[in-house]
Amino acid sequence: MPKAKLDLKSLSDQDLKDKLSEESLRLKxxxxxHAVTPIxxxxxxxxxxxxxxxxxxxxxxxALGF
Numbered sequence: 001m002p003k004a005k006l007d008l009k010s011l012s013d014q015d016l017k018d019k020l021s022e023e024s025l026r027l028k029x030x031x032x033x034h035a036v037t038p039i040x041x042x043x044x045x046x047x048x049x050x051x052x053x054x055x056x057x058x059x060x061x062x063a064l065g066f
Contacts, residue, residue: 006051008058020055023048 008016027048033039 008054013059013062016055016059020052020059023052023055027052 006019011019027045030039030045030048034042034045039045
């Protein structure tokens with residue numbers, strides 16, 4: 001089961017960038033381990049990609065000033 005969604009609007013820009021780098025690294029590790037030996041829940045990769053997309057969207061929204 002996926003984790004509860006994080007409230008991204010309450011985080012600072014630096015916190016979002018840190019979170020983005022952590023999640024990207026975690027996704028790479030999980031993807032690699034899944035290629036070697038299948039993980040229990042392959043849908044977790046999709047949830048990680050979507051969380052990364054949410055963080056990137058929030059950063060882009062702030063950069064555009066919306």
